[in-house]
Amino acid sequence: MEWEVVIGLETHTQLRTKSKQFSGASITYGAQPNTQADEVSVALPGVLPVLNKQAVECAIKFGLAINADIPARSVFSRKNYFYPDLPKGYQISQFELPVVGKGAVTIQVPAVGKNAAYEKVINITRAHLEEDAGKSVHGAVEGMSGIDLNRAGTPLLEIVTEPDMRSAAEAVAYAKKLHELVQWIDICDGNMQEGSFRCDVNVSVRPKGQEKFGTRREIKNLNSFKFMTQAIEYETRWQIETLEDGGTIQQATVLFNPDTGETKAMRSKEEANDYRYFPDPDLLPLEVTAADKARVQATMQKSQNEEYLRYVNDLNMFPDDARAITSSRQIYNYFESVLAELRKIAVPTATQTQDNANAKSVANWVINTLGSYLNKTNLDISESPVRPEQLAKMLSKIFDNTISNNAAKQVFEAMWMGEGEADAIIEAKGLKQESDSGAIEAILDEVLKANPAMVEEFKAGKEKAFNALVGQAMKASKGKANPAQVNDLLKKKLAF
Amino acid sequence: MINGSLKNLSQMLAKKEISSVEMTQTFLDRINKYNPTINAYVALDANKTLAQAKAADVRIANGTAEPLTGIPFAQKDIFCAKGWQTTCGSKMLANFVAPYDAHVITQFDNAGAVNLGKTNMDEFAMGSSNETSYFGGVKNPWDFDRVPGGSSGGSAAAVAARLCAAATGTDTGGSIRQPASLCGFTGLKPTYGLVSRYGMIAFASSLDQAGPMAKSAEDCALMMNVMTGFDERDSTSLNRPKEDYTRGLGNMQGTQPLKGLRIGLPKEYFADGLDANVAKVVQEAIAEYRKLGAVTVDISLPNSQLSIPVYYVLAPAEASSNLSRYDGVRYGHRAAEYDDLMDMYMKSRAEGFGAEVKRRILIGTYVLSAGYYDAYYLKAQQIRRLIADDFTQAFKQCDVIMGPTAPSTAFKAGEKADDPVAMYLQDVYTIATNLAGLPGMSIPAGFSNGLPVGLQLMGNYFDEARMLDVAHAYQQVTDWHTLIPNLDKPNLVLPEGKV
Incomplete structure (x- = not known):
């Protein structure tokens, strides 16, 4: 049976803002742990979020760049779950009403083997603003886990595609195009090592010609194009083999191990979450007017x-x-x-x-x-x-x-x-070239005098002899004569 | 002195009849004497308090004093105050010392007010009797066997017992007004968004609002001048021009200062469930208002009977999320022993939260769960809109709405502690204004069997100044708000001739 892979991407792009999504704390990478964790980042009792306007502008820029629908009103919601690096016990994100709606990106898929290069339009479902979590640090202190909240609250734009891609090559071409685009419009520094651009890839397979999608598995947190290719190729093979062996695919979140080149499902306990989304009562709905869009457009x-x-x-x-x-x-x-x-x-x-x-x-x-x-x-x-x-x-x-x-x-x-x-x-x-026509003429006269045979050959119609004479002249000038001038002057001299 | 209005106290300070340090010490002495019994304060720090009083005396001396400079206030323990233990009435935060100031605290500090201490409250403001506090119940100064109401029970008792000049409270479903009614003083919950919530520990973010708890409408007005104002750190704070809430008080003179005022009387607020004696006191107060020139209009708030179920979906939903940060990881209570992360979470929260808080977290988690969200949370939001619409309709017919604040007078400690629903019904008349975001107020209107009864005033959005005028007019011709309990003979003393 011939199989078709169906791929969709969710990309977290870290926005180039001065401060966090909902507080004034700095987001500089690599600072000492918790030195960029203000009272909002630590989620002290009583603190409240205030939306970063610069992050909103980044989102609008992206929407404009992909010709997306930018709705007049979007809403921030709370995604509730417990984790030590999630200080509030919820992440502020956008759920039902995102800041950027449907748009599209055109990708160039390079030639592979006998397949020629081609262009393809990838539809963007949505892009929404959210905040990053902090980091758990294991092993710094024996027997303990540390929490670094410097990254907590860092502004992210999560960009979600339709399941439009049909190969690892298309997925990577899209990721690369998006990576270029977010840097081009200057909303993200694109630094993949530092996690500024990370992709979750949804992969499913189906028999070619079948309309219904297969069950997808989501490969989390890929931060290199090479890993993305490897992960998708491995995952695709695994799904096809599983189905061909009579198995079924369970919806799952999987992690890619760069050392083994394999994908592996996370324990179901880690993903069995009901996030209890609801509109964040601490934040007003975000309103974007036509004037806002025009103002941002003018800066692009x-x-x-x-x-x-x-x-x-x-x-x-x-x-x-x-x-x-x-x-x-x-x-x-x-x-x-x-x-x-x-x-x-x-x-x-x-x-x-x-x-x-x-x-x-x-x-x-x-x-x-x-x-x-x-x-x-x-x-x-x-x-x-x-x-x-x-x-x-x-x-x-x-x-x-x-x-x-x-x-x-x-x-x-x-x-x-x-x-x-x-x-x-x-x-x-001493690299200056000789452009004094008098000096070049003198060299040419010497060359013509010394190579009468070549001159005769040229006059007999042998074009090659002309180039040989030019070569002689260049040699005589120790490579410094202006070749164009040598050409011009030699033509004039031989015309007689 | 302890009965003096804020204006009187301010004048005494200005005329150097007394220093702020002396005034503060007088209140501290009273607190030392009565607080061990009443339990209104959970945190006291005389050094810090007197340092503020000294600084206030300097301001008074150098002529930079403001109306509240040097006057000692009590702060509900829901407000973060730098260097102060800030517990929100919970074991979870029993060891938490706030490293920053809430906006309200900053406003009082900037005004030169003195912070006497942090007042007891129901745990995370969840309760109507102050009995859910980890730090124990609070005595109602009128009858030590009875509760002061809640959740701002400590502030309420402190105001009624004159253990402060005035206090702050917060009101999510009635937590300023119901205790004001049960302890016999004046309390105001402003329009949602007038007072910044920054640094005020969240219970239900879309309902929480801070306000003044004081001896009179005039005192509340002076405090409103300090507490309100735009704060960019709270996205729901309203950016409006500053108002002087005392501006109309001077006009409340003469025989009929309220001539033409239309008072709406919602029939739903005088129906079953209201104590007959309370109803009688409220009717007498309304009769007094007619004498002042007001006319009454019968109105209906048809959806108001849905307030309690709607509130007990929305408030727990928000609370379940707001209280997730208390996980034992960064601050607050952490279990002494645990096996792994999940065990640490479960033990820390099981030990740190009391029964009522857990009950609401459970309700809130349930109503937000996949499959239940639409039926509960979303439906409750829709009804919330209908409740607000009722008020919009009502205010086309009247200028202010009046009714009882609470269905009964102060009840005995323990009486409703095991019956959450009976407890929830304490807020049956106050919750609707929180859901609509409207201002509400309770003023002393008389007594029933020796216990205070409050009259509730509800106004349109941003109509606090008018409500304060209306309350002030009543307080010009009545003396209910001037009566004080006898702390040395509680349970016995009924104000003479006021039974």
Whole structure:
């Protein structure tokens, strides 16, 4: 029998706010335990929650970014359960009426094997605001468990999809797209190691062609795309094998063990909860007006897709480069900074066409050259030792013919190693290219005189001989002659 | 001095007839003498109290005194007060010292008032007799065999016994008004949202409201000026311009100061279940109001008989969630021995909570459970709306509603302790205003068999100033609110000629 896997995701994105969802306590990661736990975080008797407006703005931004329905009124509810890291004995969340309603995200699923790449629309069911729990710390003190409430109350936006995905590849493509998007609109730092972006994945299988969904199991708390792929693939195989062996799937919450690569159901006791949701009487319903939406919209920059289309259509960039640059706000900001710096030091004669051609070249430098250095050293673009203004200065030296592309690679390497600015490096390494036409002509005259045979071959129609002559000239200039000029001048000389 | 109005006390301080330290010491001496019997206070700290009095004397000397500066108040032990034991009447919090101040405490501190101590109360404000307190019952100053009412029983006894100039209370279903009725003084539950709930230990968040418990409407008005006001730390706090609640009191002079006032008399409040003597006192008070120029209108609050069942779904539902934080993990009572986490939770909560609190947690957990939510919680919310709508209709016909505060006078300790439903019926006339979020008030209107009887006033939203005027007008022509029990001969002394 042929099986089909059905996948839906619930993603917890930690919002980039100054303070907690319902109090003024800081949410900086990595602080000493409980130093960011104020009286609200500790749930002292008598404390009350006050909604963080910045978190609401983040939610509205997300709603706008996915063209979602943003209802005029949403409601905070209490999800009641006991756990040591849940200080109030309930989590404030949104249940029946979430802040963001139905929307959609378009994903690009990459080619796998013989399957070509394709686009797919993933429907978003809802996104709602809630607060994170604290952490239990085991083993810090012998025989005791500690509670760290620094994270308690951290604002989260939980984004829930429809069961629209049909493979691990689609699920990961969606997760990656969402990861890009929340960073692009600057509502989440995207740091998966620190838990800023975590996914719960609902997986079920059904015989291909069957309309009814199978029973799903929920894989909790995946914080890497690699684990997500492994977990979904393992879970899918397990469900299919179970059914083919005549078994049935019980609805369950499962955990993925990265060491074994397996998923395993949690003890049923841990999940047998009736959360007794009810509207939190300490908080008024959240009202979002058209004016609120317009105000947030005004603060939002162009969407990834708008910028992608501008790069491809107006700047004539390669789609892959344009996609890579718009994949993250940081790369985009870096790239745009280089362009802006370049404009500041632009050659007066530069035309729009020239500018566009430059952009294409800048993209190539940022994505390919800088990208490979970053990859090798495992650095984030924000940590790049070569700053946008430095790169811009160096690129301007290519564009004004001071150095060749090849020489620029040496300059970049030196800048990366912290050897200083482009000008000084060019000077120190003697990388300036020869652009004095008199000097190049002199070299060419020498080359023509020394290679009469090649000249004859060219005149006899052998195009190859032209390139050979260029090569000789470059060699004679020790690689410093401007190749374009060499080409132009040689053509003129041979025309006689 | 102990019978002086807040205004009198303030004038005495201003004229330097007495210092705040001396005034405070007088009350502390009375507390030392009578509190061991009455048990109105659960926490006293003379050093802290007198330090505040000294600071108040400095303010009075340097001319920065406000109307309540230097006057000693009692604070219900439901308000967190920094450095003070704050127990909410529970073993669960018997060892809890609050590290921060409730908004109400801050307001009194800023006004220069002196905190005499924390008053006894029903555990987590759940009760109508103060008998559910972990720290023992409170004696009704009029008859030591009887209860003071609840849940603000300690504050009530302290006001009636003149163990403070005035006190704070909180009212979720009648916890200011019913004890005011049973102990014979003036208590006001404001419109929901007027007084910040920040730092006030939650029982049922959508119903809880703090208010003044004092000797007169005028005193309540002065306290309202201090207690009310927007607080951004409470999302349900209302952002309204500050009001002077004393502004109309001066107009309550002459023979018919209430001329044209329409008093609504809900027929449901004078039906079965009301003690005949209480009914008689209430009718006499209303007759007095007619003399003051008011007219009475018969009205109906048809859904008010559903108040108690609705309340005993909603309040426990909220309480079951509000009280989840008392889990023995971070503060409060933790069982000495336990096997694992679940055992720790169960033992700590079983030991830390009393029977009434457990009963309400059970009810609340049940009505919120999957499968029961719609039938109980949701249905109760719908009826709550109907109850509020009744009042909206009624206030088209009248300006203020009057009736009894409680169905009877103070009952004997132990009399209803084993009958929760009989106890719940104590609040039959007060709960509807909590459900509707409306202000309600109880003023002394006479006696029945030597025990005080309260008249309840219910007003429209934000109509506290008018209610205080109406109460004040009555207190200008009657002296019920000036009568005090004889603490040295309780049970015997019926005010002369007032039996």
